[in-house]
Amino acid sequence: MRRLSGRAASSPVALFLAPVLILLPGVAYADNGWSEAQRGSPLVLSTSKLVFEDLFNTPHTLSGPILWAKQHADVGLERFDPAGGAAYSIAGGVLKLRAYQAADGIHSGNVQSTNANQAYQGAQIVPGRNGFTCVGCYFEVRAQFPNARGTWGAFWLLTPDDPRRRGHLEVDAIEYFGAGDKRGHHHSIHRWGPQEPGGHAKRSDYTGMDAIADFGWHLYGVDLRGIAEIDGKPALVVYMDRKEVARIAADADFFTRPFYFNMTLSINPQDSVRTLPQTVSFDDLRVYK
Template sequence: MFVIFIASVPVLPYPVPTAALAQETIDPTSFELVFNDDFDGLDVTAWGPGSRWIAHTPWNGDFGDARFVDPGPDFPFTTRDGILRIEARKGANGKWQSGLLASTDGKGDGFKQKYGYFEMRARFPAGEGVWPAFWLASRGEEKAIEVDVVEHYGHFPGRYTASLHIWDRKAPALSKSFHERVPVDAGALSTDFHSYGVAIDASRIRYFFDRREIWSIETPRELAHPFTILIDLGLGAGWPIENTPDPSVMEVDFVRVWSLPPD
């Protein structure tokens, strides 16, 4: 049953306060499943083509204080019992390395979708400096839309951040960002698995934690291209990493995408 499109949630041209959405839930099991990775194995190459995932952003841009490296036999990705492990650790040179997965390659080949319900179930590492994320990227010649379903900064174990960014690639000063800090029980994101989801249609973007809606914002009119899925274990994000546990591991149970039913 699809229960979030109801009269009690008005369509407004600004973010809806979290408290107003506290009782709205989503059950995607009756939707059409169009992408599913349960990580019984991992189909990844450095740059493609032909693999389900590549190990870099399609636009070849790293970020944070760990370098995202090509996949090796046991680092930075391993799978066991249907769980993907993304590991961050220091190399022999003292530099941090970690892993990122993207669902399209540099030519745009792979899985991408504009509207739908996107979800990841994962457990995050604990500790200062860790920066795990599940996000979507839609890139055009002039505008890029980024939907951060979850970014967790290890310095703040009692919350995570959901965001929307409208990047102006030709005039960066005109870019816009919107954020929602989502409170959780301190340490809950590293002690157990939780699901992080986002439902995107032509009018609104709705964010979910354990399939309960926690934020809503109008879909930007600049959204014109389908989204690539990205998962990564970054480090830093402006916070110091001298106390970051070595190694740190992000565990992912699944990534799934459904098509939404007609409104």
């Protein structure tokens, strides 16, 4: 597991088990399998049905049974607050993750649709009742990123880690690095596990988007239904405002394994300027199958 700062993780177990988002702002991967040939094509959901929705119109404890805070290891310069911490608020139909300076360092938040036992130890997931995962689905959230420096905001997916054979898949629908890279839409797929050289393989892409630079509300999604193609192979497709950003032909297990979602605000250790406090807002979380 690659850490992005010199600070130790919460525990050796968390370090071993928990995946991280790969941070490579400003780097393009035009020759890494991603295609933007159909950029701007509209998302089609007419053959799919809504299987999950959270509009954040009701109180949440972020301690289950579906959404949990602080299940993932800290990944940037911050420490993730546990449920009930100052990093989290829900009001007016919006989930807000706040990064702030405290006496013991920077704090922020991560919310995901599994608890740690489900994510890393094989505990049972009953989608929509006890956690949430989905196989072959389109995942989407509405988000507003701040006009701030040091931002590392993300909407991303993971497969639960099988304790009998370590390894998991990761899809980053959007990683956003704030005012220092205000047009940057970063998206990636990752494969983690001892079977990979160095424990990790990735295919990442950077796309400059004028619309994202307004720091307004936008829809961010990723399609794992396997109905799109590249050269006759099933493709994973990233969307912004339900218009295609890029696609990549992915291995079959990206379309046949269950994924859970994460909403995250970290602080980028590679940005020399950091705005604190800062907030990322999320709303209209939906999954279609």
